[in-house]
Amino acid sequence: MKKILILSTLTGLLLLQNACKQQDYLNPSTASQPQVVGTPDGLITVCNALQYRYTTGGGASVIYTSLAAGGLTTGELTVLNAGNSEELALNQGQSNVTNSNGVVRNLWTQSNLVKANADLVLANLNTVTDAGTKSGIQGYAAIFRALALGTLGQFFQTAPIAVGENVPFVDRVQLFREAVATLEAAATQVAAAPVSANFTGKIVPGIDIANTIQALIARYSLFAGDYDKALAAAAKVDLTKKSVFSFDDNSRNPVFFTAFSNVNVIAPTNATLGLPAALAPNPADKRLAVYIRPVPVSTLNLGTGFFTANNAQIPVYLPGEMLLIQAEAAARKNDLTNAVAQLNKVLTKTPAQDAFxxxxxxxxxxxxxxxADILTEIYRNRQLELAYQGFRLEDSRRFGRPGPTAAGSERNRNFMPYPRTETDNNTSAPTADPG
Known part of the structure; x- marks a missing residue:
């Protein structure tokens, strides 16, 4: 991500003070916002900054905070050192997670910043005359806008879509639908004009725009309950292709750098990914060797997966996610034959048959x-196939697993509290804790 490092000064220009009040931070030695978004190259620079903000920054990144918030509240992950008080509170759950929690605040703030800067790109597409370059810019910005909206929808009961003074909050399902609509508009543009070499030569490599658009349409349509759209989009994804966030020793893999490289922050709860006995994985399951290190936790962090080095790539989505989306959507439509057929593609898939x-x-x-039984097996496989992807809290609610006050609880909260930085600055923000 060295290109991102070169261009990262842009992150000082195009920021939000909070989710609902936009403010420019202008450096006299750098270009102004109108200058940056007034040319195709300027918009590509902002696109690079989108990935930089979403993926890097260690414990402040959206990737790390979503993994930590999702994993610690569901028992997938545990805290290794109680001195990490923000993570410890998430591990303890319920009222221990307050509106001043730093992990939650970073998850909220960074997601909203990514969304707002993606909005800026999409609002200035009229400056791009080359259709292929426009496809790249629109597709890339749409992907990060969708990821930001989707992340907010997974962890918060409501959130704002617009940027402005005291804008209203909307239900999380509307966030998912907004993400899908953004992606669909980009898909139309990309289908009409393939992404140009001008764009690909200036953007950080790794993301397959066309396939990622369809993968995210499938993901957020499933979360919104639009099963037909989820099925159609997932089927369009070429499962032989990779789409990844790229890192190097300067722009580091945030989970490895912050947590899995040490035994001081967080780690997988145990060698069965914290699943209850009824959902315990088959010991012959070869996915365990992908995600769990076969050594005592006191020697090395148990977590591996895609977080094994500073320069390890992280998938934007996994092929198995698309198969499991099709399985779940079919099951919820009561098309159990097709649900089992898609589930079996995941169960019988060998490591050599999977792109990752x-x-x-x-x-x-x-x-x-x-x-019910087929959905339970789909849930089990989502936790194994998609370990550490930040989905478990969303999955736990959607599949009706035991909640915070139920017997055999599998999550210690339902949603995250709204950060105080938001409630103090936006009169439309809910103040009640929805946990």
């Missing part, structure tokens, strides 16, 4: 043929 080497290599599903 994630494969269970297990026998096909042989459980009961009821909707």
């Amino acid at each position: 080497g994630v494969g269970a290599a297990l026998p096909a599903y042989a459980g009961a043929s009821t909707q």
Whole structure:
């Protein structure tokens, strides 16, 4: 991500003081905001800054905070050193997670900053005359706007879409639908004009724009309950292609740098990813070797996966996610035959058959043929196939797993509290804790 480092001074220009009040921070030695967004190259610079803000910054990045918030509240991850008080509060859950929690504040703030800067790009597309360059800029900005909106929807019950003074909050399902609409508009542009070499030569490499657009349409349509759209989009994704966030020794993989490289912050709870006994993975499941290091936690952090080095790439989505989206959407439509067929593609997939080497290599599903049983098996496989991707809190709610006050609770909160930095500056922000 060296290109991002060169261009990262832009992050001092195009920021939000909070989610709902835009303010420019102008450096006399740098270009003004109108100058930056007034040319295609300026917009590409902002696109690079979008990825920089979303992925880097160690413990402040959206990638790390979503992994930590999702994993610690559901038992997927645990705190190794109680001195990490913000993470510890998430691990303890319920009222221990306050509106001043730093992980939650960073998750909220950084997601909103990414969304606002993506809005800026999309609002200035009229400055781009070359259709292929426009496809790249629009597609890239749409991907990060969707990721930001989708992340907010996964962790907060409501959030604002617009940027301005005291803008209203909307229900999380509306956030997912807004993300999908942004992606669909980009998909139309990309289909009409392939992304140009001018764009790809100036953007940080790694993201497959066309496939990622469809993958995220599938993801957020599923979360919004639009199963037909989720099925259609997931089927369009070429599962042989990779789409990744790239890193190097300067712009570091945030999870490895912050947590999995040491035994001082957070780690997987145990060798079965913190799943309850009823959902314990088959010991023969080859995905365990992908995500869990076979050594005592006192020697090395148990976590591996895509967080093994400063320069390790992180998938934007996994092929198995697309198969499991199709399985779940079919199951929820009560098309159990197709649900099991898609589930079996995940269960029987070998590491060699997967673009990222994630494969269970297990026998096909042989459980009961009821909707409830099939959905439970899909849930189990989402936690194994998509470990440390930040989905478990969203999945736990969606699949109706036991909540904070239920017997056998599998999560210690339902949603994150709204950060005080937001409630103090936006009179439209809810003040009640929705946890």
